[in-house]
Amino acid sequence: MDVKRIIKDALILCAITLIAGLALGATHEVTAPIIADVREAKAQATYKEVYPEAVSFEERDSVPNVISVSKLAIANQGFGDVSIDDCLLAKDAEGKTIGFLVTATSNEGYGGAVQISVGIDRETRALTGVGFLTLNETAGLGMKAKEPLFRDQFPGKKADRFSVVKSGTAGNSEIQAISGATRTSKAVTGAINAAVYFINNCFELDD
Amino acid sequence: MLAKLLIIAVSSCLVSNVVLSQFLGICSFVGVSTDVKTSAGMGGAVVFVITLASAVASLIYNYVLTPLNITYLKTIVFIVVIAALVQIVEMFMHKCMLSLYNALGVYLPLITTNCAVLGVALTNAQNSFGFVESVVNGFATALGYCIAIILLAGIREHMEGNDVPHSWQGMPIVLITAALMSISFFGFSGIM
Amino acid sequence: MKNNKYLERIYNGVWKENPLFVLVLGTCPTLAVTTSATNGFGMGLAATAVLILSNIIISALRNVIPGKVRLPAEIVIVASLVTVCDMLMEAFTPELYDSLGIFIPLIVVNCIILGRAEAFALKNKPLVSAFDGLGMGLGFTVALVLIGGFREILGAGTIFGLKVMPAGYTPISIFILAPGAFLVYAMLTALQNKLKLPCATNGDAKDPDHVMCDGNCTMCRIHSLAPTAETINAPKKPAAKPAEPKAETPATEIKEN
Numbered sequence: 001m002d003v004k005r006i007i008k009d010a011l012i013l014c015a016i017t018l019i020a021g022l023a024l025g026a027t028h029e030v031t032a033p034i035i036a037d038v039r040e041a042k043a044q045a046t047y048k049e050v051y052p053e054a055v056s057f058e059e060r061d062s063v064p065n066v067i068s069v070s071k072l073a074i075a076n077q078g079f080g081d082v083s084i085d086d087c088l089l090a091k092d093a094e095g096k097t098i099g100f101l102v103t104a105t106s107n108e109g110y111g112g113a114v115q116i117s118v119g120i121d122r123e124t125r126a127l128t129g130v131g132f133l134t135l136n137e138t139a140g141l142g143m144k145a146k147e148p149l150f151r152d153q154f155p156g157k158k159a160d161r162f163s164v165v166k167s168g169t170a171g172n173s174e175i176q177a178i179s180g181a182t183r184t185s186k187a188v189t190g191a192i193n194a195a196v197y198f199i200n201n202c203f204e205l206d207d
Numbered sequence: 208m209l210a211k212l213l214i215i216a217v218s219s220c221l222v223s224n225v226v227l228s229q230f231l232g233i234c235s236f237v238g239v240s241t242d243v244k245t246s247a248g249m250g251g252a253v254v255f256v257i258t259l260a261s262a263v264a265s266l267i268y269n270y271v272l273t274p275l276n277i278t279y280l281k282t283i284v285f286i287v288v289i290a291a292l293v294q295i296v297e298m299f300m301h302k303c304m305l306s307l308y309n310a311l312g313v314y315l316p317l318i319t320t321n322c323a324v325l326g327v328a329l330t331n332a333q334n335s336f337g338f339v340e341s342v343v344n345g346f347a348t349a350l351g352y353c354i355a356i357i358l359l360a361g362i363r364e365h366m367e368g369n370d371v372p373h374s375w376q377g378m379p380i381v382l383i384t385a386a387l388m389s390i391s392f393f394g395f396s397g398i399m
Numbered sequence: 400m401k402n403n404k405y406l407e408r409i410y411n412g413v414w415k416e417n418p419l420f421v422l423v424l425g426t427c428p429t430l431a432v433t434t435s436a437t438n439g440f441g442m443g444l445a446a447t448a449v450l451i452l453s454n455i456i457i458s459a460l461r462n463v464i465p466g467k468v469r470l471p472a473e474i475v476i477v478a479s480l481v482t483v484c485d486m487l488m489e490a491f492t493p494e495l496y497d498s499l500g501i502f503i504p505l506i507v508v509n510c511i512i513l514g515r516a517e518a519f520a521l522k523n524k525p526l527v528s529a530f531d532g533l534g535m536g537l538g539f540t541v542a543l544v545l546i547g548g549f550r551e552i553l554g555a556g557t558i559f560g561l562k563v564m565p566a567g568y569t570p571i572s573i574f575i576l577a578p579g580a581f582l583v584y585a586m587l588t589a590l591q592n593k594l595k596l597p598c599a600t601n602g603d604a605k606d607p608d609h610v611m612c613d614g615n616c617t618m619c620r621i622h623s624l625a626p627t628a629e630t631i632n633a634p635k636k637p638a639a640k641p642a643e644p645k646a647e648t649p650a651t652e653i654k655e656n
Contacts, residue, residue: 008465009467012463017287025277031486038490112223139434139576140572231431233427280482282478282485282507283475283482286507287471290474326505329505330501374589375585378585381585383581383585385581389577
């Protein structure tokens with residue numbers, strides 16, 4: 001066996017990999033800040049859609065703790081397999097907290113997890129809007145959740161617990177189902193209920 | 208924890224089947240599925256390699272790439288590790304487990320370029336799965352591949368005597384079969 | 400005369416040896432991302448960029464890379480290019496990046512890239528290899544846009560996101576779902592069969608010698624090393640191992656990473 005040849009081959013391969021690695025590192029340096037900006041802008045845009053009146057959104061250090069404490073209580077409410085992922089404070093131009101932005105997930109969609117962002121007003125406890133962060137439902141059926149027909153019904157609705165109606169006009173505490181996608185509608189409703197419950201019963205604002 | 212693992216397993220094995228809904232590994236799915244025996248061999252080799260590859264890739268991703276903050280190197284690291292892993296497994300099998308090598312070994316070199324292997328490793332990283340979750344997900348995905356390719360091979364064996372219109376012979380009828388299988392696998396979405 | 404050589408590569412890639420319709424390479428991303436014309440276009444362009452660059456680099460290094468570590472070296476080069484492409488797309492075309500998802504990193508295992516590296520770039524000068532990459536990439540893009548457009552019109556009633564079907568048209572959603580991909584592809588190959596157009600997967604294909612892969616990625620490595628009629632017609636015997644075992648390399652690769 002030609003040891004010299006093997007070493008030479010290995011060295012060339014090393015050199016190629018090294019150059020490739022350096023090139024990747026350089027590209028990463030250039031693109032990483034841009035990617036971070038793009039992600040931030042995307043998240044802000046979703047928040048704005050869900051809570052149009054708010055000017056900025058703020059994190060609260062105590063939130064992860066509250067979420068883990070309230071986990072069991074929410075699981076026992078019969079909203080299905082739901083969880084609260086995050087909660088931001090919605091601030092107006094003067095920095096006053098005017099409401100909450102809750103991120104909640106239901107694992108009972110037709111295609112797996114449905115993760116939504118729910119805006120809830122601080123005073124009235126009415127919904128300000130709902131946005132979809134993760135939705136892998138069937139195209140043409142469950143995916144219609146993203147369309148205005150379903151989404152635009154949420155702003156202004158208020159209830160401790162929403163229920164799904166399939167036909168007729170939905171009342172204030174009812175959510176009109178997407179036709180042909182009852183399961184998706186129920187998953188979304190479950191996640192909204194969890195978010196409302198979380199704000200009403202678990203989360204205390206201390207300022 | 209156990210429930211979560213079960214959900215991962217059912218979801219990647221049946222609901223979002225790797226071939227029929229994720230379209231990974233289509234090439235070997237269509238190319239090797241001419242008879243059940245070959246398909247079973249290929250399926251076995253894929254289960255073996257994907258499970259091993261997701262374990263190794265997950266260890267590297269979680270304990271080397273993430274701490275060093277160089278996760279952007281994942282594609283290149285995974286593909287090189289998979290290629291090397293397949294070579295090592297093949298050599299090891301050839302030396303130490305000859306009977307297993309005779310059953311699965313011939314398929315091993317073919318798997319390096321199977322996009323399902325890299326696909327699973329990348330999905331694990333994307334979903335930030337831990338070690339156990341990665342291995343379960345890898346195994347279930349590969350099992351899904353195995354089920355799909357053996358089913359297709361069974362159907363193709365039966366189709367051999369059928370009178371298929373000339374234009375549809377060969378690849379087209381196989382794809383139509385895959386389409387019908389894909390429709391029926393949709394039914395699994397409801398069990399989640 | 401000199402120009403013709405380059406134009407010929409483009410004609411070859413787009414029409415004569417269209418990677419998707421004639422060579423049947425890269426079926427996985429084809430089926431997965433052609434849910435809309437826009438997605439097909441994005442995927443096609445990403446693959447084209449990688450293809451041109453990988454052809455140039457591999458062709459330029461063809462006398463430097465030792466035969467024994469050729470495949471690992473090629474894989475490393477392609478994987479780095481794909482990662483660069485991935486990062487650039489995430490930064491500058493975030494929407495497209497989201498809809499193509501995992502299929503951008505999977506360009507690494509797209510048979511077209513390694514197939515062209517093996518079949519063309521290793522034997523030709525960088526400039527003509529670049530044009531080969533451009534031709535093949537354009538051919539791939541055109542094919543993806545056609546399939547994506549077809550599925551989008553039937554499945555959503557739109558093309559490039561614009562509504563084209565009359566208001567009364569109910570979209571046949573199945574065409575943008577997974578089974579639709581198989582159906583459309585099946586119809587396409589059946590049409591090629593019917594018209595006796597050259598296609599690597601069809602029995603009637605004449606001159607199988609320039610065909611790289613019979614719809615079976617697992618075979619393409621072998622074919623590209625020895626693309627003879629025997630290997631192509633014997634897909635049932637996968638026993639053939641790569642012509643050049645790279646037994647010494649794994650140890651170094653692992654140390655590297």
